[in-house]
Amino acid sequence: MLPDPRWRYDEQRHSGVDFSTLAEVEAYDAYMRKMRDSGAESAKIKAALGLQPDHVILDIGCGTGETALGLALHCARVHAVDVSGEMLSCAAAKAQQRGLANIAFGQAGFLTCQYPAATFDAVLSQLALHHLPDFWKHIALRRVHRLLKPGGRFLLQDAVLPSETPDFERYFAGIVAAIAAAGGEKVARDTETTLRDEHPTLDWIMLGLLEKAGFTVVSAEAAPPFIHTYLCVK
Ligand SMILES: C[S@@+](CC[C@H](N)C(=O)[O-])C[C@H]1O[C@@H](n2cnc3c(N)ncnc32)[C@H](O)[C@@H]1O
Numbered sequence: 001m002l003p004d005p006r007w008r009y010d011e012q013r014h015s016g017v018d019f020s021t022l023a024e025v026e027a028y029d030a031y032m033r034k035m036r037d038s039g040a041e042s043a044k045i046k047a048a049l050g051l052q053p054d055h056v057i058l059d060i061g062c063g064t065g066e067t068a069l070g071l072a073l074h075c076a077r078v079h080a081v082d083v084s085g086e087m088l089s090c091a092a093a094k095a096q097q098r099g100l101a102n103i104a105f106g107q108a109g110f111l112t113c114q115y116p117a118a119t120f121d122a123v124l125s126q127l128a129l130h131h132l133p134d135f136w137k138h139i140a141l142r143r144v145h146r147l148l149k150p151g152g153r154f155l156l157q158d159a160v161l162p163s164e165t166p167d168f169e170r171y172f173a174g175i176v177a178a179i180a181a182a183g184g185e186k187v188a189r190d191t192e193t194t195l196r197d198e199h200p201t202l203d204w205i206m207l208g209l210l211e212k213a214g215f216t217v218v219s220a221e222a223a224p225p226f227i228h229t230y231l232c233v234k
Contacts, residue, residue: 008111009111009132009133009136009139011083011109011110011111011112011131011132011136012083012109014131015131015197015198015199016131016193016194016196016197016198017190017193017194017198019063019084019086019087020084020085020086021086022086024086025064025084025086025087025089025090026090027186028063028064028087029064029090031183031184031186031187032063032064032066033066034182034183034184035182035183035187036066038066038067038070039070041066041067041070042066042067042070042071043070045067045070045071045124045155046070046071046074048153048155048231049071049122049124049153049155050122050153051071051074051075051122052075052121053074053075053076054075054076055075055076055121055122056075056076056077056078056079056119056120056121057071057075057077057078057079057120057121057122057123057124058078058079058080058081058113058115058119058120058122058123058124058147059071059078059079059080059081059123059124059125059126060081060082060109060110060113060123060124060125060128060144061081061082061083061109061110061125061126061127061128061129061131062080062081062082062087062088062091062105063082063084063087063091063126063127063128064087064090064091064094065080065087065090065091065092065094065095065103066094067124067126068080068091068103069091069094069095069098069100069103071124072095072100072102072103073100075102075121076102077102077103077104078102078103078104079103079104079106079115079120080103080104080105080106081105081106081107081108081109081113082105082107082108082109082128083107083108083109083112084107085107088105088106088107091105092105110125110128110129110132110136110139110140110143110144111132111136111139111140111143113143113147115147117146117147118146118147118148118149118150118152119147119149120147120148120149120152121148121149121152121153122148122152122153122154122155123144123147123148123152123153123154123155124154124155124156124157125144125155125156125157125158126157126158127157127158127159127227128158129141129156129158130158130159130160130194130198130199130200130201131198131199132199133199134199134201134205134209137199137201137206137209138209138212138213141209141210141212141213141215142213142214144213145213145214145215145234148234149234150234151233151234152233152234153231153232153233153234154215154230154231154232154233154234155229155230155231155232156210156229156230156232157227157228157229157230158200158206158227158228159194159198159200159226159227159228160200160201160202160203160206160222160226160227160228161200161201161202161203161226162202162203162222163202163203163204172192172195174225175191175195175225175226176188176191176192176195178224178225179191179225200226203222203228206228206230207220207230210230210232214234215232215233215234216232216233217230217231217232218231218232218233219231
């Protein structure tokens with residue numbers, strides 16, 4: 001059930017980078033294809049989630065869909081949701097081109113996707129949770145926990161910052177320079193926006209949020225420049 005509208009955070013409202021336009025989505029897809037190896041990422045996530053051919057899984061904030069499409073080759077069904085209609089159109093077009101019929105796309109987010117409790121064998125989310133402020137991350141993670149079957153796994157990858165950063169301006173400038181070198185100026189400007197205007201949280205807060213939502217955190221890995229990956233079990 002959705003909460004009373006008075007207390008419902010509007011997750012369609014864009015904090016930071018606006019992924020609701022076609023130009024922004026095409027730019028995102030182009031630089032992600034340049035900077036990421038989606039085949040290797042999907043293989044790693046498949047192994048971490050212990051994906052089986054009969055599994056039904058959920059990808060929240062699927063973006064242009066590369067991970068969801070990669071995982072659809074190895075499980076029974078993928079539900080892929082995103083708040084951006086343009087992101088979903090891009091992902092759905094790829095699914096059709098690749099002849100993948102076992103993916104259901106839906107325009108919804110962490111706070112609005114509607115499924116019965118214990119629907120999914122596994123849930124994943126990459127680089128999307130930081131669009132929510134911390135209180136709403138807590139609500140989002142509790143919802144994810146409810147959607148998983150007992151023993152189900154949750155892989156969360158997101159922008160997370162270290163608590164021990166004596167000079168944050170220098171630290172942020174280093175991140176942006178590394179991103180510019182790997183992906184160019186546009187993605188560097190978007191990273192500045194993420195750091196300034198979105199809601200990447202601190203490492204100890206993220207661990208606490210996952211645990212308070214009821215998860216056991218099996219592993220937590222930090223990869224440069226500021227991406228943390230948590231494997232959790234319900
Ligand atoms: C940086 S992109 C990541 C996309 C994809 N997961 C990937 O790894 O490439 C962030 C995505 O999160 C989506 N998003 C923003 N707020 C969201 C929310 N509250 N719930 C679900 N998705 C959200 C955006 O529309 C966008 O597609």
